[in-house]
Each structure stands twice: as C-alpha cells, then as structure tokens.
Amino acid sequence: MAKVPYTKPALSYTDQLQRLKDRNLTIENDSKAIHLLEKISYYRLSGYWYPMLKIPKSNHIFKENSNLKNAFKLYCFDRELRKLISGELEKIEVAVRARMIYTLSHTHGPFWFDDSTLFQNNWTFNKTNARFTKDFSDSDEEFIKNFKLNYSENLPPSWMMLEITSFGSLSIVFKNLKPSREKRFIANSFGVNETTFQSWLHSMVYIRNVCAHHGRLWNRNMSITPSIPTSPINPFLNITTLPNHDVTQPPIDLNNRTYYILSMIIYLLNTINPNHTFKEKLFDLLKKYPTIDVKAMGFPEGWENENIWKWKNIVISQKWYNILSKKIRKKFNKLHF
Template identity: 40%
Template sequence: MYKKHALTIDEQIHQLNKRGLITGEDANHFLSHISYYRLAGYWWPMQKEPKEDHSFKENSKFSDVIALYNFDRELRIVIFDAIEKIEISLRTKLIYHLSHELGPWWFQNLDIYQNVTEAEKTLLVIETELKRSKDVFIKEHIKKHSDDPRLPPSWKTLELTSFGTLSKIYGNLKNNIVSKARIAKELGVVNHTFLPSWLQSIAQIRNYCAHHSRLWNKNLPGRPRLLPNPPNAWINDVPVERELHMLYIHLCCIKYLLNIVQPKNDLTTQLTALLGKYPNVDPNALGLKINWTKEPLWDS
C-alpha cells in the first residue's frame, strides 16, 4: 500500500540535498512553478545505480537540471513549429486530392478504408470536434444546411481535425486509392508503404510538444519505416534498430518532409544554435550522430 505523504517545497529540497543534489537559493522558486516529478525526468540520469536508492552522482547540481529542462522546453518549441508546417501540408493534400478523386464527403465513405471499425471511431472523434467547435464557418454551414444530415465537406471539417486524426485517416485508406500514393510521392516518401509510420511518429512527438512532455532522453514509442533509397537528400549514417527509439531519426523524418514543405528552412540552424546555447547538454541523449550537421539532409 502506498504510504507516502505530500512534501512541502522545503521538504522536497531537503530530500534532494540528502540524496546528494546540490541546490541553490533559486530551488524554492523553481519548485514552486515546476513540479517535482516533472523535473525528475531530467535528474534521473544524474542518479547512481541502483536507481531505486535515488542517490545522486558526485557534484550533481540542481542548476544543471534546470538547464536541461529549459533546453527541452525550447527544443519542443522548435520542433512544434516544424511539425505545424507538415501538418498543414498534409491536411491540404488530403482535402485537395481526395475531394477531387472521391468527392467532398469522401472521409465519411466507409468503403475507402481498410479497417472500417477504426474508421468509425475516427469519425466519432471528428463529430465530437465539430460539436465543440465555435468556428463561425462551421456554425454558419450547419445553420444554412440544417436539412443536410452529412457533416460539412472535407475542406471545412478537416480544418478542425488534429494531426493524429489526419494521420489515422491517411494510414487507413485502402491502398488502391490513387490519392494515397500521390500524397506520399509529393511528400518525397515514394509510396504509401512508408508514410503512415512517419506520420504516426510525428503525431506522437507533436502531442508531446503540445502537452509539454519531455523529449530529451525519451524512449519514443514510434518506429518510422526508413526508405532504402530516398529520392531527396537524406542521411548516410542511418541509425541502427536499437537507436530508433531516440529522437534523432524522428527529427530526420521531420527535416526530410520540411525540406519539401518549406525549402531552405532554418531547422538545422535552430537546432545547432540551441545546442550551442546549452553546451552541457549531451547530444547522445538525443541520438545525434557526431557529424550530423554535415549530412546531406541537414546541410540542405
């Protein structure tokens, strides 16, 4: 049975000091604005083995914990900005190509999906999002077309859907839908065999960013399927299987798509500047290769 009680901030600081973490006068301020267990993910690598003892390695400093926290926060902002551009592009392509191929209400046609049960769940999510919407263009459509039982057409409805929902829609499309292959080709991912795993991975990272969750030193659940011979600039030093849980390969997928959506983007510059701002951050915790900036992908 769990018997621990809530600790005051002074008690939290005392506990950290007792375990070997060096804190300064600002510890009280930070712990009053950033919860103990949110910061715990950043000091975890500073602890000795066995981790269950919670003892810190010699010369572990609270200031380094805060630096890691701030680095991760700024990293999420950079990544979120890049993902936004990819999300808008995917939404635009889904609406445009499928509306021309299958009509304005293609997304409600269950015949186009591989897994009908999953498609029905996705449509329920979309309907819920529409009911919550306060957007004028949705309210006006429903008011003007109250005699039409269908949802608003895709160019209205899908403007409200999340990246996660868009990725599920795309991945669940039957492979004989012409637009599925066309969208993958336009995004430089050759065909629909690879793109769904990329979108799923990026959607997960977007959610981490949106909910302010840690990305630094995180074991990511997604595993993007890697192209054997990408048509556009890629990396020569490809991470092996055991490295695919780290952020680097996911960043590579984001950069690859971003190079198409926004050519001459400054993602490489932003990341190198951020690492320069926080020199104590270990690039290995992100899975970054030693010469990653010299890779064709990141040099473009």
C-alpha cells in the same frame, strides 16, 4: 514480483530540498531551489537530474559535482526544444491536410471522407466519422455555423471538415484509406512511400502530444517509433543504427530517439519548403545550451556528415525522380552542397 501498497508520504518543499542535499545534489541558492520545486515540482524536475545519478540509479545518490542549476538548464533546453518542434509539426500538419483535401476531393468529390468504399476497415471508418460528427457539432467556427444554416448535408465538405479535426484523426484517415494511386501520390509528395508516410504521421501525432502535455522529450525513448524508409526519394540518413554493446546482439535502431525524429522533421520540411530555417533554429538552440549531450538524444558519431544535416539539401519532385535511372538515383542520393 508481488505488488505492494504505495506508502511514500508527500513532502514539504523544505523536506524535498533537504532530501536532495542528503543525496549529494549541490544547491547553490536555497530560496531559488524552493521556487523551482514550487513552480515546476520535484517529480517533473527529477526527469532532468536523473542522468546525474550514480549507478545503480535506484539508490538515488548523485554523482560528484552534480547541481540543481544544471538540471534546471536541461529542463529549460527541453522546454525550448518542445516549442521549436511544435511549431514545425504545425507546418507539416497543415501541409498534409492541404495535400489530402486537394488530391482526394478532385478525385472522389468534396465528401470523399464519408464514402466507406474508399476505406479498408469499416469499424475504423465508422469510429472516425463519429468523431467527425462530434467535431462538427461542437465547432464554433463561423464557417461551420454558416454551413449549418445554409446546407442540408450532415457534414460539410472535406476542406471544411478536415480543418476542424485533430491531427490524430487525419493520421487515422490516411492509414485507413485503401491502397490507391491517390494515396501513393499524397505520400510521394512528401518524399516517401505510403507505408512509411502513415508510420511517420502516427509518430508525429505522438510527438505532438508529448509536446502539448509538456513531457520530457530531449532524451526520450519513443514508445511509438517511425519506420526507417528503405528508398527515400531525397537524401535522408545513412546511419540509422548504433552499435550494440553486446556484440552478440544486432545493432540498435535509432528511430526511437530524438535525433531520428528531428531528422524526419527536417526531411519533411525539405519537401514542403526547402528554404525552411528549422536546422538553423536547432543549431542556435544547441549553441545556447553548450552543455547538452547530443549523444543522449541519439545523435550518432558522424551525424554532422549526413547529407540531411548539412546546410543545404537537394530536393526533387517525385516525377523527375521516377524518370532517373536506378544508377543515377543512387548517385543523386549521395549529393550535397
């Protein structure tokens, strides 16, 4: 289809409000509606009233009994969900940094990240180290200032360097490491193999960026999808697909939906701190917003029966899991309190 120039004009708040009314959206209080349009914006809110549109949605006509108040509630839920997820991703990021720094520094020395022989792709290695150099140069952390004053190396040891780099850089460094016992150990420490772990890291960086830029998350189809582990060490998900409405097509993977992301976060937190309260906080949030349709978030039928979504989980170390026979492992993966 040929592209055409964009000719839609900018509308005043009053005109925006009238357009919503003309399209059958119930507005209970005009002054409050104008306030929301002014402080949040028409376009940002449109992502939350979009589910209320009749089919075809391109006509922009709202279903009966649709109102702005419900769209705003959905916006508030999404905002609180992003804050909750951001806090948990921080815990995972810190734990990943700690494990990588400790494991690789004890095997390859404090400056392992500057050793090109440990990495697969030289171009990625050089680009990452250029990023490290800039981070080091720009940092105003006191421990970095002290290092610059007292030591001759171009970059500090990994326990300093990785503290001032982004989660994205951390993810790239892990992915670019050559296959090794240390790389496997780091991934296994979080209950998955190295291929799954690097996929999950990449996905968490993407989710963290969505949250940081206040993007709509609750019913998002993720453009960067985490892989589905084939043999996780601890209980994960039995249901990872949804039936396809077109029976001639294969089932639809759930790993691009918010439900899967939440499950992934719970799985990782279970290995970091089995006493975490993320599930409780999430359940409290859903209770606070009872009108939220969890199916729109990708929650499948029977999700509450999944081991990982039950109140408690059994988590064991990689060492003891490897000792178990394959038959006992299968039984273990079905256990739950």
